[in-house]
Amino acid sequence: MERRDFLKKCIMVIAGASVPLSALTLVDPKKVLAANPSIQWAFLVDTTKCVGCGFCVKACKTENDIPLNANVTRTWVERYVYTKDDRRYVDSPKGALDGYTDARIDLGKGEFKEIDKDNVGKAFFVPKLCNHCASPACTQVCPVGATYKADNGVVLVDRKWCIGCGYCIMACPYAARFFHPVLKVADKCTFCYHRLSKGLDSACVNACPFGARKMGNIHDKNDPITQIIMNERVGVLKDEFGTKPQAFYIGLAQEVR
Amino acid sequence: MYSYHRKSNEAEWANQPAKYGTTGREKLHEFCAECHGDVVKIRTEKLHGTIPCENCHGPVLNHPEKPEKLDVDRSxxxxxxxxxxxxxxxxxxxxxxxxxxxxxxxxxxxxxxxxxxxxxxxxxx
Incomplete structure (x- = not known):
């Protein structure tokens, strides 16, 4: 075979092999999504509406069988107090399970900080929970593949597979995971997966009398919650970690991380 | 991004029983009013009207079968x-x-x- 023929045949083979590749049309994710409208849950916290009653924490713990008195919780409410002499205090006694019934700041270990009421500059409450990140750090570190992101965006833990090593608890930048003291596995907010799949609101959303907590399908443009996320000024926690959190906050302050 | 997926576990979570009903802001008091609407005037206007019944009256569970009477928190x-x-x-x-x-x-x-x-x-x- 001559060199020229060899090269020609080579080119023919390559061209032939590439035909099936070109037959595959490039998939446009937007078109696929429009044809198969899927649910992608997102959370919206309006911190300006929260009064720190802690009904959400109580409802969450009751609904999901988290021991009430153990110092672990799937959701919690933080209190931020700024004084006029520019000091900043944050506390969350028992995750605000019983609300805030004391104007003193809980410093832990039984110590409290009295703040003169004339010295309070601004103060507010911030509910926190798992952000159900689009790119979660916790699911990547699991050595046994027990934690995963469901198709509808909810990050779940398979309690039968979890070995309780605690890697995911350390990996979460938001401290949203904890070790379940009874079941001895990693536990976290599930957006009340069982309630969502029954068409109910999650327990915390249901319990909030002030509408500070809401959930919506971020893949549905007409969803009122998606509308707020698209059109209003919302922020996420620790954006710099690149986890793409799916819990959006209205009225975030710089100190809230 | 690649990650694990425990497909069979999704159903396990979904099938857990719910304790609270749906008395939240969206369907405020509707659920309770079905039976108790005549006995107790259920307020949906301002003041305490925005508080879901279950916040004080407790999770509805399988009421009225079990429990027959809810445990009201009057504390x-x-x-x-x-x-x-x-x-x-x-x-x-x-x-x-x-x-x-x-x-x-x-x-x-x-x-x-x-x-x-x-x-x-x-x-x-």
Whole structure:
């Protein structure tokens, strides 16, 4: 075979092999999504509406069988107090399970900080929970593949597979995971997966009398919650970690991380 | 991004029983009003009308079969969640009238004087 023929045949083979590749049309994710409208849950916290009653924490713990008195919780409410002499205090006694019934700041270990009421500059409450990140750090570190992101965006833990090593608890930048003291596995907010799949609101959303907590399908443009996320000024926690959190906050302050 | 997926586990989570009903903001009191609408005037207007029934009356579970009667939380602590006076003028808390739990009728339960279904101070019993 001559060199020229060899090269020609080579080119023919390559061209032939590439035909099936070109037959595959490039998939446009937007078109696929429009044809198969899927649910992608997102959370919206309006911190300006929260009064720190802690009904959400109580409802969450009751609904999901988290021991009430153990110092672990799937959701919690933080209190931020700024004084006029520019000091900043944050506390969350028992995750605000019983609300805030004391104007003193809980410093832990039984110590409290009295703040003169004339010295309070601004103060507010911030509910926190798992952000159900689009790119979660916790699911990547699991050595046994027990934690995963469901198709509808909810990050779940398979309690039968979890070995309780605690890697995911350390990996979460938001401290949203904890070790379940009874079941001895990693536990976290599930957006009340069982309630969502029954068409109910999650327990915390249901319990909030002030509408500070809401959930919506971020893949549905007409969803009122998606509308707020698209059109209003919302922020996420620790954006710099690149986890793409799916819990959006209205009225975030710089100190809230 | 690649990650694990435990497909069979999704159904396990989905099939867990729910404890609370749906008495939240969206379908406020509708669920309870189906049976109790005549007996108790269920308020949906301002003041306590925005509080889901289950926050005080407890999770509905399989009521009315089990439990037949819900365990109502009438404790002082429940009311104090919102009605403790905190000096936070920049938060929504400023809208809610508050008391100092250390001085305001200590030891008494709030419901012995205040009616939680009609909390207006003018109509106090």
């Amino acid at each position: 002082r602590e429940l009311c104090l969640r919102c009605h403790t006076n905190l000096p936070y003028t920049t938060s929504e808390r400023k809208r809610i009238p508050g008391i100092d739990p250390k001085t305001h009728n200590t030891g008494a339960v709030c419901v012995s004087c205040h009616n939680p279904h009609n909390p207006s101070l003018e109509g106090m019993k």
